[in-house]
Amino acid sequence: xxxxxxxxxxxAYYGQVQALHGLEFGLNEGSLTTxxxxxxxxxxTTLRAICNMVRSTGSIEFDGASLTGRSTENIVRLGIAxxxxxxxxxxxxxxxxxxQLGAITRKDRAGVTSDIExxxxxxxxxxxxxxxxxxxxxxxxxxxxxVARALMLRPRLMLLDxxxxxxxxxxxxxxxxxxxxxxxxxxxxxxxxxQNAQLALELADKAYVIETGRIVMSGSAAEIANNEDVRxxxxxx
Amino acid sequence: MELxxxxxxxxIATGAIYACMALAVVMIYQAIDHLxxxxxxxxxxxTFIAWQLMQWxxxxxxxxxxxxxxxxxxxxVIERMLFKPLAKAPVLTNVAGFIALFAIVNxxxxxxxxxxxxxxxxxxxxxxxxxSQLISTHQAGMIGVTVGLLILLYLFFQFTRxxxxxxxxxxxxxxxxxxxxxxxxxxALGWGMASAIGAIAGILIAPVVFLEPNMMGGVLIYGFxxxxxGGLTSPLGAVVGGFLVGVFENLAGTYIPGVGNELKLPIALxxxxxxLVLKPAGLFGRPIVxxx
Numbered sequence: 001x002x003x004x005x006x007x008x009x010x011x012a013y014y015g016q017v018q019a020l021h022g023l024e025f026g027l028n029e030g031s032l033t034t035x036x037x038x039x040x041x042x043x044x045t046t047l048r049a050i051c052n053m054v055r056s057t058g059s060i061e062f063d064g065a066s067l068t069g070r071s072t073e074n075i076v077r078l079g080i081a082x083x084x085x086x087x088x089x090x091x092x093x094x095x096x097x098x099x100q101l102g103a104i105t106r107k108d109r110a111g112v113t114s115d116i117e118x119x120x121x122x123x124x125x126x127x128x129x130x131x132x133x134x135x136x137x138x139x140x141x142x143x144x145x146x147v148a149r150a151l152m153l154r155p156r157l158m159l160l161d162x163x164x165x166x167x168x169x170x171x172x173x174x175x176x177x178x179x180x181x182x183x184x185x186x187x188x189x190x191x192x193x194x195q196n197a198q199l200a201l202e203l204a205d206k207a208y209v210i211e212t213g214r215i216v217m218s219g220s221a222a223e224i225a226n227n228e229d230v231r232x233x234x235x236x237x
Numbered sequence: 238m239e240l241x242x243x244x245x246x247x248x249i250a251t252g253a254i255y256a257c258m259a260l261a262v263v264m265i266y267q268a269i270d271h272l273x274x275x276x277x278x279x280x281x282x283x284t285f286i287a288w289q290l291m292q293w294x295x296x297x298x299x300x301x302x303x304x305x306x307x308x309x310x311x312x313x314v315i316e317r318m319l320f321k322p323l324a325k326a327p328v329l330t331n332v333a334g335f336i337a338l339f340a341i342v343n344x345x346x347x348x349x350x351x352x353x354x355x356x357x358x359x360x361x362x363x364x365x366x367x368x369s370q371l372i373s374t375h376q377a378g379m380i381g382v383t384v385g386l387l388i389l390l391y392l393f394f395q396f397t398r399x400x401x402x403x404x405x406x407x408x409x410x411x412x413x414x415x416x417x418x419x420x421x422x423x424x425a426l427g428w429g430m431a432s433a434i435g436a437i438a439g440i441l442i443a444p445v446v447f448l449e450p451n452m453m454g455g456v457l458i459y460g461f462x463x464x465x466x467g468g469l470t471s472p473l474g475a476v477v478g479g480f481l482v483g484v485f486e487n488l489a490g491t492y493i494p495g496v497g498n499e500l501k502l503p504i505a506l507x508x509x510x511x512x513l514v515l516k517p518a519g520l521f522g523r524p525i526v527x528x529x
Binding site: 089101 | 398401402404408409411412413414415416417418419420496
């Protein structure tokens, strides 16, 4: 089975500083994969490199087509939705405008309208607050909005950068439940970067562990979770 | 009392022009974080285009429309050729770019049409408006056209997809790219629109200040004052600021002894400094907090 996303020898740079040192991994269509690692290991950089938001070399292929040299917005238009760290909410706009922005590249107006309703079913709190400025939402609500905004693209692949960051444990559980549902029911392939390894491993079916810009371990989520050594040395729990 | 109402109405009329200039400045500031010092010169050049078209016999409103299209395209060309390459350059490099643009546009206009003062027609006439001595038909026309323009812009930004995309690109460029918006072209579009808005301001004010290459100098300073007063981050603030500055300028000139026409411009500058000291974000602006 060929992978939907295929990354080979990925190196990324911030100015003179190299953050990724020849990263290699792949994602199968329909999978829910987590990328784990400590602070500064290169998790965020990996996601940013996929969307060409950081200078990088190497090969990134999506459905067999190379992403090299494409602008961020063109990569997004291929159906790759990226929920960035800090959520990227348009705080001065309303909740509904945020959702419309998620679908701004789509031409099917009727589909967009019905998708907004679908998001309100997924996340009832967003419906209650649909005319409010997004900046007035709580952290958890803003994360829901960020996921909903990404889904409005009808993505084939969704990249999430630390969705649990700054959220209460109960809210994180809710959010991860919804991510699992989206993966199963809407057939969206998901790559989630997490520091909260325990929770991410419960959710995911495959896991990669990254350290100082290299993949040091890969396997099914269960294998990684049950491997005492990996847990102690890389995941810290 | 009649004098007072008369001065307020005249202030609203010139304030409409300041509002347009302030709006043009704010649109570009929102998109690229720089003040366009050449906004006035671009407007002046557009006004000369309209004048030239009318010299060639094109009817007023056709000349008006063609000038808007020309200005829109011109704004985009300037952004693509000059300021897109400077996007990542330091502030001072951009300032130098704006000053160069100012000087070039001013000189080219002077070279092409010389520096003599030319009368500019108004389609509204200059008789008393509705038989009232308080305001002329041209002043009423200035207010009417500006209000119409502002309503159209509001509808555009609030209710169209491209307006939404432009707002998103100005507010959070990175997030905008992540939903698939081509932010670079949104900036160019903003330049085109700002340039066209400036052209409207220039054409409307030209019958009052007369047409010559330096006609927009004072107007742009009032426009800056309006933008600062309303808040550089708020298009609504820029518009309100424009009307306030127009009225304030006229009342100060009439009622404060010794100000008269000659000292009106220093009042605009004093206003800029006062606002920057007391309320740097302006009346409607948000304080800018940068994460470092």
